[in-house]
Amino acid sequence: MYDLIIIGAGPAGITASVYAARKKMNFLLITKDIGGQAAWSGDVENYTGYQFISGADLTAKFEEHMKAYDIKLNDNEEVTDIKKESGIIRVKTKKGVYDAKALIIASGKKSRELGIPGEKEFKNKGITYCATCDGPLFSGRDVAVIGGGNAGLDAVMQLIKIARLVYLIEVAPYLSGDDILQTRMKESEKVTVLTDARVTAVLGDNFVTGIKIKVKNEERILHVEGVFVEIGLIPNSEFARGIEKRESGEIKVNSYNETSVPGIFAAGDVTDVPEKQIIIASGEGAKATLSAFRYLTRQK
Numbered sequence: 001m002y003d004l005i006i007i008g009a010g011p012a013g014i015t016a017s018v019y020a021a022r023k024k025m026n027f028l029l030i031t032k033d034i035g036g037q038a039a040w041s042g043d044v045e046n047y048t049g050y051q052f053i054s055g056a057d058l059t060a061k062f063e064e065h066m067k068a069y070d071i072k073l074n075d076n077e078e079v080t081d082i083k084k085e086s087g088i089i090r091v092k093t094k095k096g097v098y099d100a101k102a103l104i105i106a107s108g109k110k111s112r113e114l115g116i117p118g119e120k121e122f123k124n125k126g127i128t129y130c131a132t133c134d135g136p137l138f139s140g141r142d143v144a145v146i147g148g149g150n151a152g153l154d155a156v157m158q159l160i161k162i163a164r165l166v167y168l169i170e171v172a173p174y175l176s177g178d179d180i181l182q183t184r185m186k187e188s189e190k191v192t193v194l195t196d197a198r199v200t201a202v203l204g205d206n207f208v209t210g211i212k213i214k215v216k217n218e219e220r221i222l223h224v225e226g227v228f229v230e231i232g233l234i235p236n237s238e239f240a241r242g243i244e245k246r247e248s249g250e251i252k253v254n255s256y257n258e259t260s261v262p263g264i265f266a267a268g269d270v271t272d273v274p275e276k277q278i279i280i281a282s283g284e285g286a287k288a289t290l291s292a293f294r295y296l297t298r299q300k
């Protein structure tokens with residue numbers, strides 16, 4: 001029986017773990033990976049203390065900080081269910097069952113899919129959801145990024161350095177990503193921006209050879225070998241049954257990171273706290289552990 005289980009090792013879960021270790025709590029960290037979305041970020045320029053750092057380097061710093069403490073870490077393990085019964089919180093994973101008196105859910109978000117013909121067929125055969133992870137595979141090729149928000153612009157900025165041509169496709173009439181990124185992107189002659197454009201199918205044989213798009217009402221085929229899907233994220237909260245959520249799947253929390261179930265806390269992108277950023281997720285992770293600590297002290 002643990003005092004606390006933390007689910008997820010992105011910025012929120014890692015920070016929650018550092019705080020729990022410093023409080024000398026008896027806790028277990030269960031996660032599918034280390035770094036979460038922070039590890040997918042290209043350039044991070046808004047984490048205080050680092051004017052510029054890559055997502056990979058920031059993740060390495062987080063991991064180094066966490067591993068300076070003696071933390072019980074179950075990596076590569078996916079939580080599938082949680083349940084609170086008779087005051088005990090039971091966490092089920094694909095590998096085992098663990099009990100705790102308190103829980104912090106810091107399971108973040110995952111990429112939204114396009115849901116169009118060809119997407120499933122060509123997943124990892126030209127279709128990817130992570131420019132940082134897969135961008136280097138498309139050196140000298142023509143690629144398309146779907147989505148004109150910050151994640152899409154971040155992907156374009158990374159791909160400018162790698163690909164031959166980059167198409168940025170946005171369904172709305174304008175891009176919604178930060179102005180500073182849009183300005184930098186427009187400095188590159190490699191980028192063609194298509195707004196009011198909807199991707200309707202992914203084409204290929206063994207690998208992607210193109211995409212079908214509808215620009216305004218005109219159908220076109222773009223011959224690209226890589227498709228980077230950046231159309232938003234959905235919360236990893238399916239396993240959190242019995243906890244109040246928003247329609248989007250985000251877990252409802254108050255300013256103490258308490259969920260609707262006493263003893264179960266949540267932090268970071270998986271929650272309905274506005275603004276999804278590394279520094280915000282980290283701060284929320286810290287707050288969640290302090291709230292869990294207070295909750296456990298009161299229980300005693």
Ligand SMILES: Cc1cc2nc3c(=O)[nH]c(=O)nc-3n(C[C@H](O)[C@H](O)[C@H](O)COP(=O)(O)OP(=O)(O)OC[C@H]3O[C@@H](n4cnc5c(N)ncnc54)[C@H](O)[C@@H]3O)c2cc1C
Pocket residue numbers: 007008009010011012013030031032033034035036037038039040041042043044045046047077078079080106107108109110151154155236239267268269270276277278279281
């Ligand atoms: C491309 C991109 C670029 C970005 N750039 C920036 C930037 O420049 N600056 C900035 O501040 N923010 C940026 N962000 C946003 C930032 O990365 C997130 O806000 C932040 O990582 C959220 O942290 P988190 O810990 O809440 O969740 P996540 O980072 O999503 O981490 C969730 C963790 O939970 C684990 N997990 C998920 N489900 C389960 C499960 N069922 N069982 C066990 N473990 C599970 C995951 O493996 C992961 O370790 C970017 C995001 C993206 C996608």
